[in-house]
Amino acid sequence: SNGIGGDAFAIIHHHGQLHGLNASGRSPAAWTPDRFADLEHFPTYGPDTVTVPGVVSAWSDAHHRFGRLPFADLFQDAIRYARDGFPVGPVTAAAWHNASKRLVDRPDWSHTFLFDGNPPAEGQLIKLPHHARTLETIATDHGESFYHGDLAHQIAAHVQSQGGALAPSDLATHTNDWVAPLSLTAFGRTLHELPPNGQGIAALIALGIAERLPLRDLDPDTPEAIHLQAEAIRLAFADLHAYNADPDHLTLNPAALLHPDYLDQRAALVNPHRASAPTAGVPTAGGTVYCCAADASGMMVSWIQSNFHGFGSGLVVPHTGIALQNRAAGFVLTPNHPNHAGPNKRPFHTIIPAFITRDGQPEAAFGVMGGSFQAQGHLQVFLRRHLWNQSPQQAADAPRWMITHDHHLALEPSWPPVTTQTLTRLGHTTRTEPPTTFGGAQGIWKLPSHHYAAMSDWRKEGQAEAY
Numbered sequence: 001s002n003g004i005g006g007d008a009f010a011i012i013h014h015h016g017q018l019h020g021l022n023a024s025g026r027s028p029a030a031w032t033p034d035r036f037a038d039l040e041h042f043p044t045y046g047p048d049t050v051t052v053p054g055v056v057s058a059w060s061d062a063h064h065r066f067g068r069l070p071f072a073d074l075f076q077d078a079i080r081y082a083r084d085g086f087p088v089g090p091v092t093a094a095a096w097h098n099a100s101k102r103l104v105d106r107p108d109w110s111h112t113f114l115f116d117g118n119p120p121a122e123g124q125l126i127k128l129p130h131h132a133r134t135l136e137t138i139a140t141d142h143g144e145s146f147y148h149g150d151l152a153h154q155i156a157a158h159v160q161s162q163g164g165a166l167a168p169s170d171l172a173t174h175t176n177d178w179v180a181p182l183s184l185t186a187f188g189r190t191l192h193e194l195p196p197n198g199q200g201i202a203a204l205i206a207l208g209i210a211e212r213l214p215l216r217d218l219d220p221d222t223p224e225a226i227h228l229q230a231e232a233i234r235l236a237f238a239d240l241h242a243y244n245a246d247p248d249h250l251t252l253n254p255a256a257l258l259h260p261d262y263l264d265q266r267a268a269l270v271n272p273h274r275a276s277a278p279t280a281g282v283p284t285a286g287g288t289v290y291c292c293a294a295d296a297s298g299m300m301v302s303w304i305q306s307n308f309h310g311f312g313s314g315l316v317v318p319h320t321g322i323a324l325q326n327r328a329a330g331f332v333l334t335p336n337h338p339n340h341a342g343p344n345k346r347p348f349h350t351i352i353p354a355f356i357t358r359d360g361q362p363e364a365a366f367g368v369m370g371g372s373f374q375a376q377g378h379l380q381v382f383l384r385r386h387l388w389n390q391s392p393q394q395a396a397d398a399p400r401w402m403i404t405h406d407h408h409l410a411l412e413p414s415w416p417p418v419t420t421q422t423l424t425r426l427g428h429t430t431r432t433e434p435p436t437t438f439g440g441a442q443g444i445w446k447l448p449s450h451h452y453a454a455m456s457d458w459r460k461e462g463q464a465e466a467y
Contacts, residue, residue, distance in 0.1 A: 001095070001369075002289040004134055004146075005155075005312060005324040007051075008058035008305035009194055011181055011355040013298070013362045014066055018355060020179040020194045021062060024346050025052030026246075027328055028165040029173075031343040035165075042331045042341055045102075047164025049313045049326035051347065052174045053155075055305045056143040061176050063142075066299075075139035082132035082321070085125040089461040091436065093122040099310035108158070108316040109323070131321030147171045151320065158317045159324065177247075181355065184258055186211035187387045189363065191378070192355040195254050196244045197339075200352040202375035205236035205257055205266070207382060212267035220388040223422035224272070226401050226409075229383070230428065231270045233376050233403050238278045239266075240375075245338035246346040275427035277407065288351050288374070290367035294444045294452050302353035302365035354378050356386075356445075363446050364392075369460070370439020373402050377439050385445070392445045392455035400438040404431075412438055435459045 010021040028051075036042065043049055063071050088096070100119040103109040112130060113119070120126050137145050145151040152171040159166040181192040184204040191207055193200025209232040218225040239257055243250065256262065269278060288306035306325070313326035330347035332339050339348050350371050356364040364385075368377025377400070384395035399414040409428040411420060412435055420430050440460030445453045454464035 001092075001307065001310070002055070002305045003307050003312070003321075003323045004056065004131070004138075005053040005317070005322040006055045006305050006307040007053065007325060007327060007349065007351065008055040008303065009198060009349070009351055009353050010058065010062060010304070011192060011194065011302040011353045011365070012062070012066060013300040013355065013365070018181050018192060018357075019065075020181045021058060022177040022179055022194060022198070022247075022346075023054035023058030023061065024197060024327065024349050025054040025174055026170070026344050026346050027051050027331075027342065028167060028170050029343045030165040030167060031341070033342075036333055036341055039333060042329060042333055044309065044329045045314050045326055047159050047162040047166075047313065047315060049328040050159050050164055050166055050315060050324045051327045052166070052170050053146075053322075053325060054174065054176060056138055056146045057174060057176050058305070059138075060143040061178075065178075071142055072139040075135050079132050079135045079139070082128045082135060085127040087123050087125055088120045090122045091459075091461050093120055093124075094436075095310055096120060103311060103314050106314050106316075108318055109311065109314055111318070112316050112321055112323070113311065128321055130319055134320045134322060147174055151317075151322070154317050154320060155322060155324070158315060162315055164315075179247075182254060182258065183357075184208050187383070188358065189382070189386045190357045191382055192357065193352060193378070195247060196250060197246050197346045198349045198352045199240055199244060199372070199375050200354070200378075201244065201254050201257060202233070202236040202240040203352070203354070203378040203382075205239060205263070206232040206375065206379045208258060208260075208263040209235055209267045209270070210379065210383065212263060213270055214272070215383070215387060220384055220390075220398070221419075223419045223426070226419070227275070227423060227426050227428070228270065228272065229379060230401060230403055230409055231276060232267075233379065234276060234407075235266045235269065235278045236375065237372075237403065243338065244348050249338045249342075249345060251338045273426065275409075288369040288371065288439075290353070290369050290440075290442050292353075292365040292367065292442055292444050294365060294446070298362065300355070300362050300365045300444065300446075302355050302367060304351045304353045304367050304369070306351045306369075308350070350374060352378070354382075356382070364443055366441065366443030366445075368439045368441045368457075370437075372405060373437075373439045376402055377441060381441055381443070392443055392453050396441040396443070396455045396457045402433070402438060410437065
């Protein structure tokens, strides 16, 4: 789900301000226009899906700006678990087993992630000594070797040995961006998301549309409430996939997609009695592992990092434990599209941290893992908490729905048959998916008593912990 070779994003509240961190890496500078000319779709796995991993730089930059403990101290537990071992949980074991079917023939992956030729079973104690050594190096030099030293050269050499183009210079020139989050106020709260190249803007568009629909009159678990939310997501996704891209290659200002007049136009397209297949609008000119923490000083952190698909590209740098992400799979090959694959570009990104404020004051750091489900999960948790007044844990535990990549409406098995039947009559093509399809939520809400309430999703192996 995540690792040393992935990317990261964060929203950090500190001394009354929100700070957004985009630590996603860029594509190789050596990519030429004809590199993918013979392909109809961008590859999902393999050496050409590897972009510069940004997660190590995220740890370093966040610590430089906000850290209070010595950098090396932060790695002690992770190094100990990697060196001495940890028992694998049931959800992780299942995902590991599924990934092994795709990657078992890759010697670099198998050498690191198979044990006596097999993926780990539930409860099996697993030791990852290569990870421990790499983490020790990063802890000692603040990530310098990862971008400018021996680790950087090992990463680039392995990608190139597999036919990829990533070079040491790509890692050496990597930089992160501190950005101002985008926001939208609805139902008495303000939702904050990072701007593109992440998909957070889809959650904001959908929320803006949802506020303009008659959801206040509905129970959250009715088919009619699901229908209206799903239509809001469909509209948001149409815009997301048309316009989202590297911030240096956007064709419009993302704020245009959140303008009240534009949201009015999009909401007017929702038929309360029939599902739709919307296309992107044209706004007026003038564009996965999650954790959160909060402390007594009021500092709150919403943090997410990922290798994208299970174990990423399939490439693992020998003797380092670095499984390289496949984030370049987020590019498209559509000519003139802002997210068209090219050199030194950040691809469309799925992982998004979220933050909620009320009247300018911090209220929640939360996130919902799960690929394209994440923006949909943000909308569902936000509405259950702040429209329908459910507790944080109720909002996480409630049954979920999802618009899939092929435009179906997927439902968890816990929905009653009448819900599926009604949604089908409304024109949705429905199907049932297992709970693991619907991500996992984690969050911390600040209470009026100035205490915190935390929630952790039953669908994942997370936890809420106070100390």
